[in-house]
Amino acid sequence: MGSDKIQPRTLKGFRDLTPEMMIPREGIVAAAKGVYESFGFSPIDTPALEYTEILLGKGGAETDKQLYRFTDNGGRDVALRFDLTIPFARFAAQHIGSLGTPFKRYHVGPVWRGENTQRGRYREFVQCDFDTIGTTSIVADTESTLVIHDLFVALGFERFSVRLNNRKVLSGVLECLDLADQAENVLRALDKLAKIGPEKVTAEMVSTAGCSEAQAAEVLALAAITGDNAAILTALEPLVGHSKQGQQGLAELTAVLEGVQAAGVAEGRVRLDLSIARGLDYYTGTVFETFLDDLEGIGSCCSGGRYDDLASLYTKQALPGVGASLGVDRLLAAMEELGMLEGRAASAPVFLAFFDAERASDYVALAARLRAAGVGVELYPEPRKLGAQLKYADRRGHRLAIIVGPDEWKAGCCQLKDLDAKTSDEVALDDLASVCLQRLG
RNA sequence: GUGGGUGUAGCUCAGUUGGUUAGAGCGCCGGUUUGUGGUACCGGAGGCCGGGGGUUCGAGUCCCCUUACCCACCCCA
Known part of the structure; x- marks a missing residue:
């Protein structure tokens, strides 16, 4: 069944x-x-x-x-x-x-x-x-x-930090070590350094990429480079050696860093990271990844x-x-x-309660006037209990709620509630649009 | 694709060595003199216990399969 x-x-x-x-x-x-x-x-x-x-x-x-x-x-x-x-x-x-x-x-x-x-x-x-x-x-x-x-x-x-590297630098270093044709396997092994340690990385390089122990050690030296961007650039120079490709990559990295600095980016927000080696196959020069x-x-x-x-x-x-x-x-x-989301489900910042069942058209007209003035307004479709309507508005995350009952209609005013601050003010209907705009900042 | 873990109400989870009508908190709905929300009190709804098969007198509880999610590998946004 x-x-x-x-x-x-x-x-x-x-x-x-x-x-x-x-x-x-x-x-x-x-x-x-x-x-x-x-x-x-x-x-x-x-x-x-x-x-x-x-x-x-x-x-x-x-x-x-x-x-x-x-x-x-x-x-x-x-x-x-x-x-x-x-x-x-x-x-x-x-x-x-x-x-x-x-x-x-x-x-x-x-x-x-x-x-x-x-x-x-x-x-x-x-x-x-x-x-x-x-x-x-x-x-x-x-x-x-x-x-x-x-x-x-x-x-x-x-x-956050934008991590910068250049494929040509990596290729150049490997070229100097005569490992250019094993680049992929070498870099894959190198990428595991933080997780499995230098000994196992060396072992993997020897077994999968056919490196000698000495070659593996040279590659590991690359990963051992630390410090600020300038220090890394300096340390890279000898590793790149005579590789034309490597030198070009180094020059490119230097140029990018200079430009970024000239643009006033804070030190540390963009930094060299030689472990950013992979990515899709089609990258040939600058590569970047961004981490929080x-x-x-x-x-x-x-x-x-x-x-x-x-x-x-x-x-x-x-x-x-x-x-x-x-x-x-x-x-x-x-x-x-990271708790950066506000959890608001309401698209319109202002909520208009439907209070007086006899005045449906007046509410529609009021909402229309506010929208025309540039205020996003959601009119509750039913004249339900006011408490229920306010609960709805609160949960959805509206910022302001407008309440106009029989008394207010006669007086030409309304109660304007700030749902976040839990305060309420009496506002003349003629001033309502401008007050809302002001409150919503 | 490989290895490990988890899967019980909307959510987070309890459920004793398998035993009668499966529980809690939060949430939700309603009410607390029919004009005011996040607090308080009262009441209510809501579970094929992920799905299928098996063992058993009897399974949320044991076994197998399957599926989804989480973690690691791999790869990536």
């Missing part, structure tokens, strides 16, 4: 968002848009579905496995995008003729990865990307770093880098680029965990 109802449920890694979560998420996106636009990035959009060949192999073997892929009704092999960068590369290759270079865009939208879920990791999540393409200038890297910095400041974070000091465990909330040959997969025209992706949903999870 059982119920004849279909059990309501959502797929693993997919979730519904209630107003309490959606309102702050919209806030994050709005803040991001504001910062992006202040740097001159323009919005674009692309389809969620792409031909599989567009996406396959572009993000590395790992993203291929995570692809949501199927055959559409027309027999086409299609897949859901797993990030916004690859579709943008395709977009750029297709439209760059009319767009012109350099081109700066931002893009907000959901992406899908069929991987295991974890804290702050979902199968469907929103990214908020910005990229500059059509220039190899390091200034673009510098400005990208500043975008990330300004973004986290705009979101209200004090304690109070919640490092949740991972990077904004990552990106320079990719000098990404669009070349789709066009002969050289379209180098640099950009990053803000993980909106991960950031939202972090902010929730």
